[in-house]
Amino acid sequence: MTVLVLLFARYREAAKAPSVEVEVPPGATLTDVWSELRARIPGLSREERPLFSCDRVYVREDRAIRGDEEIAVFPPVSGG
Amino acid sequence: MPGLYRIDDRPLDLQEAIRAVAGPDRGAIATFVGTTRDHHDGRAVRFLEYHAYPVMAESVLRDIGREVEARFGTPHVAILHRVGRLDVGEPSVVVAVAAAHRREALAACAHAIERVKESAPIWKKEHYADGAAWIEGSDTTPVDT
Numbered sequence: 001m002t003v004l005v006l007l008f009a010r011y012r013e014a015a016k017a018p019s020v021e022v023e024v025p026p027g028a029t030l031t032d033v034w035s036e037l038r039a040r041i042p043g044l045s046r047e048e049r050p051l052f053s054c055d056r057v058y059v060r061e062d063r064a065i066r067g068d069e070e071i072a073v074f075p076p077v078s079g080g
Numbered sequence: 081m082p083g084l085y086r087i088d089d090r091p092l093d094l095q096e097a098i099r100a101v102a103g104p105d106r107g108a109i110a111t112f113v114g115t116t117r118d119h120h121d122g123r124a125v126r127f128l129e130y131h132a133y134p135v136m137a138e139s140v141l142r143d144i145g146r147e148v149e150a151r152f153g154t155p156h157v158a159i160l161h162r163v164g165r166l167d168v169g170e171p172s173v174v175v176a177v178a179a180a181h182r183r184e185a186l187a188a189c190a191h192a193i194e195r196v197k198e199s200a201p202i203w204k205k206e207h208y209a210d211g212a213a214w215i216e217g218s219d220t221t222p223v224d225t
Contacts, residue, residue, distance in 0.1 A: 008133050009203035010214045053201070056136040072133055072201075076217030079130065079137070079161060079202025080114060080173050080193060 001026055001067040003033060008074040011050070014043025030054075030071070031061045037073060049076055084158035085141035087134045087202075097158035097176035106156060108182035110189035114173040116166050120215075126207050130163045130172060133201040137161065144195045152188035154179040159192060161202055172204075 006019045022036035030052045038044045052059050053072045065071065084100035098109055116128045145157040156178040166172055175192045179185040196202075197217075204215045 006133070008201065009131055009205075010216070012131075013214075051201075053133075053136060056133075056139050058199075072136070074133065074201060075203065075214070077197075077199065077201055078204045078215040078217050079132070079200045080197030 001028075003028075003065065003067050003071060005033060005037060006070065006072040007037075008072065010075050011037075011041070011044065011073060015041045024065075024067075026067070027064055029062050029064050030059065030073075033065070033071065034061065034073065050074065051076060082155045083142070083145045084160070085138055085145060086160050087132050087137050087141075087163055088160055089162070089164040092160045092162050092171045092174045094171070094174050094176070097160055097174045100158040101156040101176045101178035103156065103178060105180065106154070106178040106185075107180055108185035109176060109178045110182070110185035111177075112173075112175040112189050112193045113171050114193070115171050116168050118168040120206055123206075123208050125168060126209060127168065128166045128172070128207065129205040130161070130166065131203050131205065132161070132163045134163070136201050140200050141196065144192055144199070147195065148177065148188045148192055151191065152177075152179065152184045154184060154188060157188070157192060159196060161196065161200065163202070 002021050007015050024032045050073050054069045141159045148157050149155040158176040160174045162172050177185050177188040
Protein backbone atom coordinates (compact mmCIF):
# COMPACT_ATOMS: atom_id res chain seq x y z
CA MET A 1 0.00 0.00 0.00
CA THR A 2 1.11 3.57 -0.64
CA VAL A 3 1.49 5.55 2.57
CA LEU A 4 1.94 9.32 2.73
CA VAL A 5 4.31 10.37 5.50
CA LEU A 6 4.57 13.95 6.73
CA LEU A 7 8.07 15.02 7.67
CA PHE A 8 9.19 17.86 9.92
CA ALA A 9 12.29 19.80 10.87
CA ARG A 10 15.59 18.18 9.91
CA TYR A 11 13.86 15.20 8.28
CA ARG A 12 11.86 17.55 6.04
CA GLU A 13 15.07 19.35 5.11
CA ALA A 14 16.80 16.05 4.35
CA ALA A 15 13.93 14.94 2.11
CA LYS A 16 13.66 18.41 0.52
CA ALA A 17 9.89 17.91 0.74
CA PRO A 18 7.18 18.22 3.41
CA SER A 19 6.03 14.66 2.74
CA VAL A 20 7.11 11.47 1.06
CA GLU A 21 5.16 8.47 -0.22
CA VAL A 22 6.45 5.01 0.59
CA GLU A 23 5.32 1.53 -0.40
CA VAL A 24 4.80 -0.98 2.39
CA PRO A 25 2.87 -4.26 2.57
CA PRO A 26 -0.55 -4.38 4.27
CA GLY A 27 -0.14 -4.82 8.03
CA ALA A 28 3.19 -3.01 7.98
CA THR A 29 4.28 -1.15 11.08
CA LEU A 30 5.85 2.27 11.44
CA THR A 31 9.18 0.47 11.77
CA ASP A 32 8.69 -0.70 8.19
CA VAL A 33 7.69 2.79 7.09
CA TRP A 34 10.83 4.17 8.74
CA SER A 35 13.04 1.63 6.99
CA GLU A 36 11.57 2.68 3.66
CA LEU A 37 12.07 6.35 4.49
CA ARG A 38 15.69 5.82 5.47
CA ALA A 39 16.33 3.95 2.25
CA ARG A 40 14.84 6.84 0.25
CA ILE A 41 16.32 9.82 2.10
CA PRO A 42 20.12 9.93 2.15
CA GLY A 43 20.32 12.55 4.90
CA LEU A 44 18.95 10.18 7.56
CA SER A 45 21.62 8.36 9.55
CA ARG A 46 21.61 5.12 11.54
CA GLU A 47 21.65 7.05 14.83
CA GLU A 48 18.29 8.67 14.27
CA ARG A 49 15.75 8.49 17.08
CA PRO A 50 12.54 9.25 15.23
CA LEU A 51 9.21 10.00 16.82
CA PHE A 52 6.01 8.84 15.16
CA SER A 53 2.48 10.13 15.18
CA CYS A 54 -0.69 8.67 13.75
CA ASP A 55 -3.66 10.99 13.32
CA ARG A 56 -1.81 13.59 15.43
CA VAL A 57 -1.27 11.37 18.45
CA TYR A 58 2.12 9.94 19.42
CA VAL A 59 2.41 6.21 18.77
CA ARG A 60 5.12 3.60 19.13
CA GLU A 61 7.17 2.31 16.25
CA ASP A 62 5.56 -1.13 16.47
CA ARG A 63 2.14 0.26 15.61
CA ALA A 64 0.62 -1.45 12.58
CA ILE A 65 -0.99 0.98 10.16
CA ARG A 66 -3.92 0.81 7.79
CA GLY A 67 -2.39 3.28 5.35
CA ASP A 68 -5.08 5.95 5.39
CA GLU A 69 -4.02 7.62 8.64
CA GLU A 70 -2.21 10.94 8.87
CA ILE A 71 1.30 9.67 9.61
CA ALA A 72 4.19 11.89 10.59
CA VAL A 73 7.79 11.16 11.47
CA PHE A 74 10.07 13.70 13.11
CA PRO A 75 13.15 14.19 15.27
CA PRO A 76 13.10 14.53 19.06
CA VAL A 77 11.34 17.79 19.82
CA SER A 78 12.94 21.02 20.96
CA GLY A 79 10.16 23.51 21.49
CA GLY A 80 9.44 25.60 24.55
CA MET B 81 -13.06 24.13 27.49
CA PRO B 82 -11.57 27.26 29.05
CA GLY B 83 -8.02 28.11 28.22
CA LEU B 84 -6.07 29.42 25.29
CA TYR B 85 -3.78 27.26 23.20
CA ARG B 86 -2.19 28.62 20.06
CA ILE B 87 0.77 28.25 17.72
CA ASP B 88 1.37 31.72 16.31
CA ASP B 89 3.66 33.24 13.71
CA ARG B 90 3.10 36.72 15.15
CA PRO B 91 4.80 38.13 18.27
CA LEU B 92 3.40 36.69 21.50
CA ASP B 93 1.54 38.88 23.97
CA LEU B 94 1.85 37.99 27.65
CA GLN B 95 -1.09 40.26 28.51
CA GLU B 96 -3.32 38.29 26.15
CA ALA B 97 -2.41 35.07 27.98
CA ILE B 98 -3.07 36.72 31.36
CA ARG B 99 -6.45 38.05 30.21
CA ALA B 100 -7.38 34.58 28.96
CA VAL B 101 -6.91 32.99 32.40
CA ALA B 102 -7.76 35.77 34.85
CA GLY B 103 -11.08 35.75 36.68
CA PRO B 104 -12.71 37.01 39.87
CA ASP B 105 -12.55 33.65 41.63
CA ARG B 106 -8.79 33.24 40.99
CA GLY B 107 -6.39 34.91 43.37
CA ALA B 108 -3.18 33.89 41.66
CA ILE B 109 -1.86 34.10 38.11
CA ALA B 110 1.53 32.50 37.46
CA THR B 111 3.31 33.17 34.19
CA PHE B 112 6.36 31.94 32.30
CA VAL B 113 7.97 33.58 29.28
CA GLY B 114 10.70 31.78 27.34
CA THR B 115 12.91 34.16 25.41
CA THR B 116 15.58 33.62 22.80
CA ARG B 117 19.12 33.75 24.12
CA ASP B 118 22.10 35.17 22.26
CA HIS B 119 24.34 32.16 22.89
CA HIS B 120 24.28 28.37 23.01
CA ASP B 121 27.21 26.10 23.85
CA GLY B 122 29.62 28.97 23.47
CA ARG B 123 28.37 30.01 20.05
CA ALA B 124 26.78 33.39 19.40
CA VAL B 125 23.23 33.01 18.12
CA ARG B 126 22.14 35.57 15.54
CA PHE B 127 18.51 34.52 15.36
CA LEU B 128 16.26 31.46 15.78
CA GLU B 129 13.59 29.71 13.82
CA TYR B 130 10.85 27.57 15.32
CA HIS B 131 8.98 25.06 13.19
CA ALA B 132 5.90 23.11 14.23
CA TYR B 133 3.48 20.41 13.18
CA PRO B 134 0.80 22.98 13.85
CA VAL B 135 -2.44 21.07 14.28
CA MET B 136 -0.79 18.36 16.36
CA ALA B 137 1.08 20.96 18.42
CA GLU B 138 -2.12 22.78 19.33
CA SER B 139 -3.73 19.46 20.20
CA VAL B 140 -0.79 18.60 22.46
CA LEU B 141 -0.97 22.00 24.15
CA ARG B 142 -4.65 21.36 24.84
CA ASP B 143 -3.79 17.93 26.26
CA ILE B 144 -1.30 19.63 28.57
CA GLY B 145 -4.06 21.96 29.69
CA ARG B 146 -6.29 18.98 30.52
CA GLU B 147 -3.42 17.40 32.42
CA VAL B 148 -2.92 20.60 34.42
CA GLU B 149 -6.60 20.68 35.28
CA ALA B 150 -6.56 17.05 36.44
CA ARG B 151 -3.40 17.51 38.50
CA PHE B 152 -3.68 21.03 39.88
CA GLY B 153 -7.41 21.62 39.83
CA THR B 154 -7.58 24.59 37.48
CA PRO B 155 -8.66 24.72 33.83
CA HIS B 156 -7.44 28.30 33.42
CA VAL B 157 -4.35 27.74 31.32
CA ALA B 158 -2.93 29.65 28.37
CA ILE B 159 -0.03 28.37 26.29
CA LEU B 160 1.17 30.32 23.27
CA HIS B 161 4.13 29.22 21.17
CA ARG B 162 5.76 31.19 18.39
CA VAL B 163 6.82 29.80 15.04
CA GLY B 164 8.89 31.35 12.28
CA ARG B 165 11.87 33.60 12.69
CA LEU B 166 12.63 35.16 16.08
CA ASP B 167 15.30 37.68 16.93
CA VAL B 168 17.31 37.42 20.14
CA GLY B 169 15.21 38.53 23.08
CA GLU B 170 11.83 37.78 21.53
CA PRO B 171 9.45 35.51 23.49
CA SER B 172 9.24 32.01 22.02
CA VAL B 173 6.68 30.66 24.48
CA VAL B 174 4.24 32.14 26.98
CA VAL B 175 2.44 30.17 29.71
CA ALA B 176 -0.13 31.62 32.11
CA VAL B 177 -2.07 29.68 34.75
CA ALA B 178 -4.67 31.08 37.12
CA ALA B 179 -5.90 29.35 40.26
CA ALA B 180 -7.55 30.26 43.51
CA HIS B 181 -4.19 30.20 45.30
CA ARG B 182 -0.54 30.73 44.42
CA ARG B 183 0.75 27.26 45.26
CA GLU B 184 -1.33 25.57 42.57
CA ALA B 185 -0.82 28.37 40.04
CA LEU B 186 2.98 28.33 40.36
CA ALA B 187 3.24 24.54 40.37
CA ALA B 188 0.89 24.21 37.40
CA CYS B 189 2.79 26.83 35.40
CA ALA B 190 6.10 25.05 36.05
CA HIS B 191 4.59 21.72 35.09
CA ALA B 192 3.06 23.10 31.91
CA ILE B 193 6.32 24.48 30.50
CA GLU B 194 8.14 21.21 31.25
CA ARG B 195 5.47 19.30 29.35
CA VAL B 196 5.59 21.72 26.41
CA LYS B 197 9.33 21.16 26.14
CA GLU B 198 8.94 17.38 26.41
CA SER B 199 6.07 16.75 24.09
CA ALA B 200 5.00 19.56 21.76
CA PRO B 201 5.94 18.75 18.13
CA ILE B 202 7.95 21.94 17.74
CA TRP B 203 11.64 22.29 16.75
CA LYS B 204 14.18 25.03 17.15
CA LYS B 205 16.84 25.90 14.59
CA GLU B 206 19.63 28.22 15.69
CA HIS B 207 21.43 30.48 13.23
CA TYR B 208 25.04 31.45 13.99
CA ALA B 209 27.48 33.71 12.20
CA ASP B 210 28.91 30.70 10.38
CA GLY B 211 25.95 28.37 9.83
CA ALA B 212 22.85 26.94 11.45
CA ALA B 213 21.89 23.87 13.48
CA TRP B 214 18.71 22.11 14.43
CA ILE B 215 18.41 21.58 18.17
CA GLU B 216 16.99 18.16 19.03
CA GLY B 217 15.62 16.76 22.22
CA SER B 218 16.96 14.14 24.57
CA ASP B 219 15.91 10.55 24.86
CA THR B 220 12.62 11.40 26.54
CA THR B 221 9.92 10.22 24.21
CA PRO B 222 6.42 11.55 24.80
CA VAL B 223 4.69 8.38 23.63
CA ASP B 224 1.50 7.70 25.48
CA THR B 225 -0.02 4.77 23.55
